[in-house]
Amino acid sequence: MLVTMSAALLLGLLIWFLLRIRYLRWVEFLLCSVFGFLVATTAAAPVIRTALEGVSGFLGHLHF
Template identity: 35%
Template sequence: MAVSISAVVLLAIVVFVLIRGGSVRLSHALACALFGFFLASTGAAPTINHAISSVTGWISSI
């Protein structure tokens, strides 16, 4: 759970910086957020969670 909260905070900071820098419009950020919410309710969500957990485990072992 701590990894997912950290990932959410990191992604929120990235989106905020991109919006402030003019690289991403607010509508683009909202579309990406909605895509993420809909993707989380599909069958691909466990696979994505497992992949992210594997990568973060690999990074923490370095």
């Protein structure tokens, strides 16, 4: 759950930044949002969540 919230926050900040620099228009923002909600209700959601948790676990084990 924490990983999902972090990913959602980071993606939200990225979308805000893209809107701010006018690289992403409101139409694309709405399409991305609708697509995200539709994907969240499909059978692909657990696979995407598992992949995000795997990536975050990998990044958590990296030491610089």
